[in-house]
Structure formats: structure tokens, C-alpha cells
Amino acid sequence: MTTGINISRKGVGTAALLALAAVLPLAVTEPSQQNFLILILMGAQMGVAWNIVGGYAGQVSLGHAVFYGIGAYTSTMLLLTLGLTPWIGALAGGLVAAAFALAMGWPCFRLKGHYFAMATIAVAEIMQILVTNSDALEGAVGLYLPMDQSGWGVLIFLSKLPYYYVILGLLVLTVLVSWAIERSHIGYYFRAIKDEPEAARALGVSLTRYKLIALTVSAFLTAMGGSFYAQKEMFIDPGSVFATTISIKIALIAILGGVGRLMGPVLGAVILITIEEYSRTLFGSTGSGTDMIIYAAMIILVAVFSPSGVLGLLGDLRRHLPGAKPAEVKTSAKEARP
């Protein structure tokens, strides 16, 4: 079966990528560079998680920071008050975020397009204000993780390397979930809802149910990313995990790579984080504005010239190369099927 060969070729590529990611820290030993790799993996994980609802199901959330923040605050509070290991704390954070997603999605999914996007911004902004003014959560001061402990139990490490492998593991998990959804009937339903919601309903697809599935799964995974952020930074405050800029960045990573494509956000994260970090180190982050200008110019260029992201752009290029005719390859693949 040709599709089988296609999948396994994709599989080989993914396996090679994974192997490369696994051995990369052996070559990159400088802590600041390892930190850079961790940032890429964190961005990729958030982007892949967002892609489930924003890409496949086409429900553009610009408030994903609310899930990220819930994850970070839940695991951290459980660690600080109950001494609960972040391994369980991250799962708890995911569950809280998923429950929140259900409660928020139920009314908000009656809205479409811009209206839904705006509602998600509002929800995240309100949450940020509430947390900032919550004494129980230390408000604007933020929460510090214990400095006197380290190891796999509390998921706090003195070197970068363990963090690298933890976030790599979380990214792999997130990609696997996304992949499983893409291949199942749920993935087909998501795309149907995105393309033609009314036609999907006529075929028996409950819009509310499947949009809620998308948002809940996405929220769960995003919250786990938030928990990881808290473990790595050992400090969180409302501005660092609930800000709308984070929501926008999460969506941007997916859009940059290509929405609704499994590995699109991973590519998006590599590009975005690299440009972000290099423009920061090259031009300094102390308010010259240059890093912002470069970042913004890139966003506008992608939005204007390649709405389908870099993966879409690569696809277009391939189609325009002389001799390459993917449409015909596809047809012959079909005929070759037994």
C-alpha cells in the first residue's frame, strides 16, 4: 500500500528527528545553548498543543495562556502547599485546565471566528487580573519554587540537561496525541468542522462536542507545558504565564510553521525562537526595539505572503520546481494500491 509507504517514510523521518533531538545535547554542552534548545522544545510543545484546536478544528484561541497559567499555578501550588511531586501536579494542572476549558468552551463555542478569538482573549485577561489580585496565590509577587531541593522527585535540577529530556518527552507525548487524533475519526471531524460546519452537522457531527474535545485536549497539554515552565524557571507570576502575549506567541508558532499540520508547529518554534533569541542577543533586549521590529516584520511577512505557513510555502516551492508533479504522483499512488 502506497499510503503505508508514505506513512513509514514520514515515520522514518520522525524517528531520525527524534534520534537527533536525543543526542543533540551531547554536541551542545554550553548551558546557555542548551537553554536555547529547551526554549525551542517548549515553544514546539505549546504550538503542537494549540494546533489541535486552532489548527485542525479551526477554532482560533488567542487565550491559551489561561491554560498555560493554570498548569503552572496548579502544579506549583500543589508542590508548595502539599509537597506533591510535579509529576502528579502537572497531571492535576492538566485536569484543572481541561475542566476550565469545558466550562469556558460551552458558552464560547456559540461564537464564531473573530468573536470566539476575542472571547478567549477576554477570558485570559480576566484570569490574569484575578490571579494578580489573589492573596492565596501571592498576587503580583508570584510564586517561588523551593530552592533547597533538587532531583527527579521534585523535578528541579541544577543543570539544564534533565530539563531538556523532560520537555523532549513532553513534546513527544504531545505530538503522539496530536498524531493519534489526526489519524482517527476525530481528526476528520475536526477538519470537517473547520471547512464547512453546517455540512458537518448534516453528516451527524456534533459541533459542540467535537470543539469541546479539541479545546479540552489542547488545554490539558498546554497546562502540562505551563507546569514545565514553572519547574524550569522556578518562579512564576501572572505576567509570565497568563499574559496575552504568550497566547499570541503560542498561536504564532503554529501559524508560522503551518496550521493543521502535525509537525508544522515544531518547525514554527525552531524558526520563531531562533529569531527571537538571536535578535535579542544581537541587538540587545534593553528597549532598543530592534528585536521587536524584526519579530514584527517576520509576522507580517508570513501573514501576507504565506498564510499556510512555512510548510505550506515549502509545498508551494516543491510544486513549482521543474519536473515535480505531486498531483500525478498521487494519482499513480492510488492506482498502485492493491
Next chain:
Amino acid sequence: MNTAPLLAVDGLGKAFDGLVANRDISFIVHHGEIIGLIGPNGAGKTTLFNCLAGFHTPTTGRIAFEGQDITGSTPEAAAALGIARTFQIVRVFQSMTALENVMVGAMLRNKRVAEARERAEDELAFVGLSHRADTPASDLTVSEQKRLEVARALATEPKLILLDEVMAGLNPTEVREASALVHRIHQRGIASIIVEHVMEGIMPIAHRMLVLDYGAKIADGTPAEIAENPAVIAAYLGE
């Protein structure tokens, strides 16, 4: 077999902000029947479809499907019960191939992707689109997209299919093919209600015709009766 008629519509009316689109429409559809639904533009045919398929909640009246009251049910519930539809302005899933479009329909009865694929291949063959299976739906011609919608609807294993102007814009050969397709749907035991302006496509195959004018049913009978009905002739001449 169920003794209740497949579909019983009783006194159905639908108004939008006071504008009456359907008024006091009653009719019955039996299992496997082919019903032609005709009427001048704006007569309320698509509104009636939307009420039957759960897209509109009727303002008055009842709709019963196999004896079960389905008035005001959701489209997804209607689909699950066995009412499938196509759209007047085609709504294929643009980002998917033709086959994938039909798979989404097949998934209503079987969530396994591989089995839905087999089912979808059968339905594509049934409407004569097998050779286009892996073509992106957006690359199909409009007439192919209309057939794709029929295949997609059939894949949900309906007992009643609502076809909204599937013959519009087709050339005479294609109209004959479309008529043959409707007949083959009938042979599978599926009833159909067909909104159509193309009389030479619908008259030879319909068992019964319903005629709407200004939102109300003005005639209900065999194609031969309808053709000689003064009210129908007046409605069409008055257009």
C-alpha cells in the same frame, strides 16, 4: 417493516422575523418513494428542507419520522435518525480529498477509519467518482462536487435523502445520468425528496410531486396530475 409512514409533515409553518417562508404544509412520504418538490423561486422549498433536516425549528406544525416526533431536532440528530441532505450551494470539505469527504459521512455509522474508507470507496463508485477519489475536493468541477455531496450523504446510510437542486447547471447527458442516479438510490430502498427546477430531470422519475407557492403547498400528486393542475400552471405562468 414499520407501518408508520417514513415521514409525516403536519401543518408545518416557518416564519423569519414575521416573514412567512412556509405555511401550513402537510404531506407524507413513504419508504423508498421519490418525491419531486417544485415551485417558483422563493416558494419556500429550501426552508422546508432546512426544517426537515433540523437546520430550522418550525414555527408551527409537527414533523414525524417513522412515527417519532422530530420537530425542532438538531441536524446531527436528524442525520443519526436517517435523514441526509445535500446543499443547494455545494459545501464540500475543501481541504480534503473526495474520498475523505465521503469518509466523514461514513463515520456516522462506523468510527473506524479503515472501514469508513471502504464504505466511502463504495459510495464514490456508486455516484461514478472513483477515478477522482484522491483529488482534492476543491479541484472537482461543480457537477462533480454535487455528486460528491450525494455520495457523502448516502454514506450516512439514510432512509431519506433530501437533494437540493442536484441537476441545476448540468447538460442534457448529465441530467440523464443524475436521473439514473436518483433511480438507483430508490432501488436501494432510500426515499428521496428532490428540489429541482429541471423538469425534464425530475418529472420522469418522481412518484409524486409537491408544489409550493408563496410558502404554501398548492398541489400534491403524480407528475401527470401536476402537469395539468390549473393552480400549478397559474403559479408558473404568473412568475
Next chain:
Amino acid sequence: MTADILFQVLVSGLLIGLIYALVAVGLTLIFGVMDIVNFAHGEFLMLGMYASFWAFALFAIDPIVALPLTALLLFGVGVIVYQTVIRRILKAPMLSQIFATFGLMILLRGLAQFFWKPDHRLIPHSLVSGNVAFGPVQFGLPQFVAALGAVGVTGALWMFLHRTRLGTALEATAIDREAATLMGIDGQKMFALAWGIGAACAGLAGGLIATFFPIFPEVGSNFILIAFVVVVLGGFGSVTGAFLAGIIVGLIEVLGGFLVGPEYKTAIVLSLLLIVLLVRPRGLLGKA
């Protein structure tokens, strides 16, 4: 709570609400005409503030006197933004549109930071300064003048939209784009005009508040979310609706801040946004 304090609160709410209305009319016009949400709208306001600041710092022109200049300048900025970026994304997916204007927002902030430093600046000794007192109620003269100016500009815009040929064409496009196109209205021209006028309104709002509000590159973020709320509440595309909604939002913000606590005033306004979206998505005066 005494009647005096309540009255004082209501007047403050009304004054700030009129400014919100002016920021939002431009946003709602752009949205109404082409279904694009302009995330960079607060940055037009920021540019208006800087235009006033430099007119004052370099040429000693008072912000109030400089208003026509500010409007003209921002009209130009709006048209340029439309011609260079927006024109290319009219048919793009919604995501691309959101990110194009979001990118513009960061770009304008970055440019402001690059050229003018991130410092907070103030315009001292404007023509309008000091306080005014009406019986027991006191408010700043700059706020009062800004609110008056906002009423004047919104009124002028309303007259333009309803009393001139060009304005009627624009309003028609905002109310029903397809019908307007059928009537032979040149969509592209209307789009550019909407961006020019929208930016000019935001710039005028910036010029009006420059007399009492600190000027810095990210100042727009204080207004953009509020402006969204006003647009939604007023009904997308409705200038009259935005005007009324601006006042309502100003009143609710100040009153809510007074009753619940100033730290929650934005949360209260955003909750209003959610409620309106869920209960009456077309807003007060929006089309169904």
C-alpha cells in the same frame, strides 16, 4: 456613598467614555467596512500622541492646536498601512488577518521604541491644564477638553457618514458590503478611506489625551481591549453604537472600579464583553 461622590464618579466615567468612543469609532468603521479586526488600533493612538509630543517639543505647537496636523498625519499612516499590508490580506484566512494587524501592532511599538526610546514622556504646560469645578464636582480641564473634542470629532464623523456622498458610500459599505458593491461603490477606495479615517480618529484621540496622559510606545495597550469591548457592545460597524457604548463602558469602568476596586475595573469591562458576546453578539445597535 453620597450623591456628590456618585456624581463625581459618573462625570469621570462619562469623560473617559467619550474618549473610548472616539478610539472605538475608527475601529468599528474598519471592522464594519471589511471584517478585519485591527489589533494595531491602539498604536495609531500612540502615534497620534507622539505627533502631538514632537509638535510641542520641536515647534512649541500646543497639542490642541496641532490636532488637524495629527489627524492628517494619521490619515496618511492609515492609508499607507492599508496599501502596503491590509490590501494583500483581504481574502486571506482570518488567522492571517489577525496576525498581520498584530504584527503591525508590534512593529509600530518597536519603531516607536527604536526612534523615541521607551521612556514615559509628558507634555507640560499645555494650553489646557488645571481643574474645573462645577459645584462640588471637580475634573481636570484637559480631560474635559478631550471629552469635548471627542464629541466634536465623533459628531463630525457622523455628519460625514450621513450628510456627504462619500460618507454615505462608506457607511453603506460598512452596513452591507455586497449591496454597496452592487450599487457601484468602489470597494478598494472605501477600504483605504476607512483605514485613513479610522487611524485619524485614533490619532485625534491620542492628540486629545496627550495633554494629560503619559506618552510611551506601549500606551496603546491601555486602550485596545477597551476599544474592542466598545465595538462589540455598540455592534460591529455601527458608529452611533460605538459612541453610546463608549459612554456606557466608561461609566461601567469607573463605577465598577469605584464599587469593586480599581484593580478589577478592566476585569469588569472584559466580563461585560463576554456577556454581550454571549447574550447579544450583534451588540446594541449592530445588524443581526
